[in-house]
Amino acid sequence: MGFGPNLSANYxxxxxxxxxxxxxxxxxxxxxxxxxxIGLNIMDTATYLFLALKGYIQGRVAPxxxxxxxxxxxxxNPIPGGLVLTGIVVSVSVSxxxxxxxxxxxxxxxxxxxxxxxxxxxxxxx
Amino acid sequence: MSKLRDEESYKKTxxxxxxxxxxxxxxxxxxxxxxxxxxxxKDKRTAEELMQEKEAIxxxxxxxxHNKEIKFFKTVYGIISVIFCLALTFVxxxxxxxxxxxxxxxxxxxxxxxxxxxxxxxxxxxxVNIVTGMILDYRAFDTLGESHVLFIATITVFILxxxxxxxxxxxxDREEANDRNYEPKNDAxxxxxAVIIVPLIIIFGIYxxxxxxxxxxxxxxxxxxxxxxxxxxxxxxGFAKTERFFTEKTYKIICFCSLSFYCLAKSYSFFTGANxxxxxxxxxxxxxxxxxxxxxxxxxxxxxxxxxxMYAFYALFRKGGx
Amino acid sequence: xxxxxxxxxxxxxxxxxxxxVTSMVNGKWAKRINAFIITVIMAMSGVLLFYLLxxxxxxxxxxxHFPAPWGNEIRAGVLEALMALFFxxxxxxxxIGGREHLEKEIAPSKQNLYYILVNLLLSSLLALIYTNDLFxxxxxxxxxxxxxxxxxxxxxxxxxxxxxxxxxxxxLLGSGLLLLGICILYDCTGHLLMxxxxxxxxxxxxxxxxxxxxxxxxxxxxVGLAIKSALFPFHSWLPNAYGYSTASSAAILSSLVSKGYxxxxxxxxxxxxxxxxxxxxxxxxxxxxxxxCGMIMGSLxxxxxxxxxxxxxxxxxxxxxxxxxxxxxxxxxxxxxxVYHILSHAATxxxxxxxxxxxxDASGQSKKFIDLTGAAYRNKPAGVAFTVGxxxxxxxxxxxxxxxKLLFSTACxxxxxxKMLPTLICLGISxxxxxxxxxxxxxxxxxxxxxxxxxxxxxxxxxxxxxxxCFVILNIVLGMCSTPIVSMIQMGLKMFS
Numbered sequence: 001m002g003f004g005p006n007l008s009a010n011y012x013x014x015x016x017x018x019x020x021x022x023x024x025x026x027x028x029x030x031x032x033x034x035x036x037x038i039g040l041n042i043m044d045t046a047t048y049l050f051l052a053l054k055g056y057i058q059g060r061v062a063p064x065x066x067x068x069x070x071x072x073x074x075x076x077n078p079i080p081g082g083l084v085l086t087g088i089v090v091s092v093s094v095s096x097x098x099x100x101x102x103x104x105x106x107x108x109x110x111x112x113x114x115x116x117x118x119x120x121x122x123x124x125x126x
Numbered sequence: 127m128s129k130l131r132d133e134e135s136y137k138k139t140x141x142x143x144x145x146x147x148x149x150x151x152x153x154x155x156x157x158x159x160x161x162x163x164x165x166x167x168k169d170k171r172t173a174e175e176l177m178q179e180k181e182a183i184x185x186x187x188x189x190x191x192h193n194k195e196i197k198f199f200k201t202v203y204g205i206i207s208v209i210f211c212l213a214l215t216f217v218x219x220x221x222x223x224x225x226x227x228x229x230x231x232x233x234x235x236x237x238x239x240x241x242x243x244x245x246x247x248x249x250x251x252x253x254v255n256i257v258t259g260m261i262l263d264y265r266a267f268d269t270l271g272e273s274h275v276l277f278i279a280t281i282t283v284f285i286l287x288x289x290x291x292x293x294x295x296x297x298x299d300r301e302e303a304n305d306r307n308y309e310p311k312n313d314a315x316x317x318x319x320a321v322i323i324v325p326l327i328i329i330f331g332i333y334x335x336x337x338x339x340x341x342x343x344x345x346x347x348x349x350x351x352x353x354x355x356x357x358x359x360x361x362x363x364g365f366a367k368t369e370r371f372f373t374e375k376t377y378k379i380i381c382f383c384s385l386s387f388y389c390l391a392k393s394y395s396f397f398t399g400a401n402x403x404x405x406x407x408x409x410x411x412x413x414x415x416x417x418x419x420x421x422x423x424x425x426x427x428x429x430x431x432x433x434x435x436m437y438a439f440y441a442l443f444r445k446g447g448x
Numbered sequence: 449x450x451x452x453x454x455x456x457x458x459x460x461x462x463x464x465x466x467x468x469v470t471s472m473v474n475g476k477w478a479k480r481i482n483a484f485i486i487t488v489i490m491a492m493s494g495v496l497l498f499y500l501l502x503x504x505x506x507x508x509x510x511x512x513h514f515p516a517p518w519g520n521e522i523r524a525g526v527l528e529a530l531m532a533l534f535f536x537x538x539x540x541x542x543x544i545g546g547r548e549h550l551e552k553e554i555a556p557s558k559q560n561l562y563y564i565l566v567n568l569l570l571s572s573l574l575a576l577i578y579t580n581d582l583f584x585x586x587x588x589x590x591x592x593x594x595x596x597x598x599x600x601x602x603x604x605x606x607x608x609x610x611x612x613x614x615x616x617x618x619x620l621l622g623s624g625l626l627l628l629g630i631c632i633l634y635d636c637t638g639h640l641l642m643x644x645x646x647x648x649x650x651x652x653x654x655x656x657x658x659x660x661x662x663x664x665x666x667x668x669x670x671v672g673l674a675i676k677s678a679l680f681p682f683h684s685w686l687p688n689a690y691g692y693s694t695a696s697s698a699a700i701l702s703s704l705v706s707k708g709y710x711x712x713x714x715x716x717x718x719x720x721x722x723x724x725x726x727x728x729x730x731x732x733x734x735x736x737x738x739x740x741c742g743m744i745m746g747s748l749x750x751x752x753x754x755x756x757x758x759x760x761x762x763x764x765x766x767x768x769x770x771x772x773x774x775x776x777x778x779x780x781x782x783x784x785x786x787v788y789h790i791l792s793h794a795a796t797x798x799x800x801x802x803x804x805x806x807x808x809d810a811s812g813q814s815k816k817f818i819d820l821t822g823a824a825y826r827n828k829p830a831g832v833a834f835t836v837g838x839x840x841x842x843x844x845x846x847x848x849x850x851x852x853k854l855l856f857s858t859a860c861x862x863x864x865x866x867k868m869l870p871t872l873i874c875l876g877i878s879x880x881x882x883x884x885x886x887x888x889x890x891x892x893x894x895x896x897x898x899x900x901x902x903x904x905x906x907x908x909x910x911x912x913x914x915x916x917x918c919f920v921i922l923n924i925v926l927g928m929c930s931t932p933i934v935s936m937i938q939m940g941l942k943m944f945s
Contacts, residue, residue, distance in 0.1 A: 003219070003220060003223040004220070004223035004224035004660065005223070006222070006223055006224065006225065006226070006227050007219065007222065007223035009227040009228060009230075010222045010223065010225065010227065010228050012228055013222045013225070013228060014219055014222050017215065017218035017219060017221070017222055018215050018218075018219075020218065020624075020628060021211050021212075021214040021215040021218060022211060023624075024211075024214060024621065024624060024625075025207055025210055025211035025214065027617060027620060027621055027624070028210075028617075028621055029203070029206075029207040029210070033613065036617060040620055040624075043624045044624065047624065047627050047628055047631060050628070050631055051631050053228050054228075054233075054235060054631065054634065054635050055235075056228060056229050057229055057230070057231050057233075057236070058229035058230070058231070062342070063243075063244060063255075063256035063257055064254060064255045064256065064257075064341065064342065065247075065248050065254045065255075065256065065412075070244060070245050070248060071244075071245075072240070072241050072244050072245060073231075074244075075244050075256065077235060077236065077240045078240060078243050078244065078247075078256045078257045078260050079235070079239065079240060079243070079260065079634075079640075080235075080634075081257045082257050082260045082261040082265065082268075083583060083631075083634075085257070085261060085344075085346060086261065086268055086269065086272045086583070086587060087627065088346075089272050089273075089275060089276055089346060089432075090272065090275050090587065090590045092276070092279075093275050093276050093278070093279030093590075093594065094279070094590070094593075094594065094616075094620060094623075096279050096280075096283055096439050097279050097282050097283060097286075097594060097597065097616065098613075098616055098620075099443070100282070100283045100286040100287050100442070100443065101286060101597075101601070101609060101612055101613050101616065102613070103286075103287065103443070104286050104287070104604075104609055105606075105609050105610070105613065108606055108609070109606070110180075114610070114613065114614070116183065117606075117610055118610060119183070120183070120606075121606050121607060121610055124606060217664060218664070220660055220664075221632065221660055221661050221664040223660075224658060224659070224660040224661055225632070225635055225636065225658065225661045226635060226636070226658070233635075233638070234635070234636055234637055234638040234648070234658075235634060235635060235637075235638035236638065237638040237639070238517065239517050239518060239638065239639065242518055243518070250513075250514070263512065263513075263514075264512065264514050264518050264519050264520075265519065265520050265583075266511070266512055266520070267511040267512070267520035267581075267584055268520065268581075268583055268584050268587050270464070271572075271575070271584065271587035271588055271591060272587055274464055274467070274568060274571075274591060275587065275590050275591055275594065277467070277468070277568075278467075278564070278565070278568050278591055278594050278595055278598070279594055281471070281561050281564050281565065281598065282565075282594060282595075282597060282598040282601075284558075284561060285558055285561050285598060285601065285602050285604075286601065288558075290555070290557045378471060378472060379472075381468075381471065382468055382469070382471060382472050385468040386465065386468050386469070389461060389464060389465045389468065390465075392461075393461045393465075395512060395513065396457055396461070396510075396511045396512055397454065397457070398513070399510055399511070399512040399513035399514070399519075400453075400454065400457065400509050400510045400511070400512075401454070405513065
């Protein structure tokens, strides 16, 4: 199956999905917890970039009513903006939780490597 | 030529200290900033022994020195990661190449939903900023959930990082958690800048919150700005000063009041909306600061919660409590 | 509009609000508020169920002053009300059964935080059950994830921290995929409301517009939710999280949190994508395959496990495999069996976790099988309850597990042959493996030997025994009176489409 017709028109989305893939792979496969969290943030930000692009319409301005103009042709789609706003707060909360978990693990085991922590845990048990 | 001063009186002038600083003879921090040496490391083992132990653990975990299989595994792992990433990118690019064109006015998401938001938003919600009107009135349930996400994240950070004051035998934890012990305090430059800039930041944050329905911004962005101001103040003057007006109790009360008001106000509007009753909340003149019904109070609530949460995150990360 | 129709909205908001209130009180009051709220919501859901059985029609509820595509909306039908009622019962019983451990294992100053987590978890579960809007679902999925992570790590030791980190990583991968999937769907359809997306998707499937993005979106949403509910290859966080967290947390996590995601997936299959489009997209076969693998691999891991709590946790992996296998069959019967298995597994697994705690109490807090020998004599109620749970898991007639296995086998016999054979074989193997490890445990706890723990008195509180008795009754009710429940599920599934 070949690529579709809209790849060049959607170059910005292409960038955002590449970033998403990078972030996803980092979150899944990095061993260092901090790098995982960085991957998480790249992934979330890429999704918001993707979403923000979906609201953009060429030649229109941000959806804040100016001079009483209320035609649809004047403003971009407000929905993705609202969704991004919600998403950002979620990602802030999740990053804070992950970072505090990392702090606790680091204080206890003095390492950021998850596999090493598992090994130390097994050692602790025996 | 002016009269030459004698050396004694010259030493008292500002010019003398300036030129001394310029020539590099004087350290401006010495004697001005309170420096505190870090606590000596309690562990009796030396750094080398610790390094050796760490290496031994690393050896046991990865065994790079001896085990060729593990080295091979690591290489394969890297290659597979890259392949995985490329495959995911390929699928996503394929998806992008078939999706609607960016910026094209006739896309599927240009349907009746944004039309009503834009054309009737001002009359139905009273908010000039359509996005604010959308998230706090049309789709308020999402936003209610979102502020609870923030709340529950603070609760989990509390669980992880708060060190209780009344528990005994926790002094060591407190010492360890408080990384302010290891940095210079009362930095004159930071304090002077903070005195000038913190009020401005906080006033700007309040402006952004109060104008959330009129201009870009709103509770979340304004709250984050105020939180940044509080964090700067904390960095300049230390916990002793901030704890005079902001403790865990303050945090709890502010959060409780804002979130309950939010919950109750929105319950009222959901209930009246679903049962087709009049809500009876005046929308005011669009564009005035006291307009758009519940949006302004809700923005203030959200702003307070976000500001306190940002500060609480920082304080918990730095000291394990506040 | 009938006043009773406000119940879904009221129960979600009540539990959210109680979470905020709980932050202001101490542990004791938090416990009371929590029990009170769950009981109230349980009663309300029961009333709603009866009301809906009477009207035989689902309804949507406007969250605000604006109708469907503009405002948020929630929706209630028979299946939703049944799930809400059932989840409340399980949550209440798990909390009561594990209360002594909870008070022992969590620092007194952090107990009220535990109940905040539970309240918000309940509200997010209810929102996932009732929601009719995809983005609302995403927001509450995040609340669910964060509070579940809190439930794991509130008992603070190295194992739970490690498990919590692993859980968060897997969950965040799932959420990322889910969010991107929702964005793509929004891009192609222009809606976030489930019913509107469905009508657009049907048009898209008919005209062939945006076929690739649609398939990618379906795949991302399904895989994201499968990762979050610990389907077989993504289950690495599960054994430690269930094995080392406090007993109530383990029971709630295994029986409610993962089930909430599965229910959302079922809802998305029916209400967002539409069953025909899902079937034609082939994504469902992947879930089917993973489900089959999970059934076998989970049981195999459970056999080789030497720790009773971790063994039950691995058994959960196998049971989640059953549920996905049922979804993957792609028929109404398979789906009914899956939904029934959600109920039966929730009732049984929480019973097993609570009973296992009693057994370990009687064996000096050791979870190793060697110390558990004869534990059923030292703690008789826990022994009996564990046996009931084990029999139900194996599928002995009279208990709930039997009915779900019966439903699964009838569903797969009616299916096409190339899905029927592997399913039947896997069901058989998995049942035998189940029997091996559960019967091994039951025989061990009933082996009469002298043990160093014989003379240590075990405190059996009234609450603990009461919770166990209720769980056993629930199991037997599910096993004996399955016909009305199955017909309710079928009615609810019909209301979906």
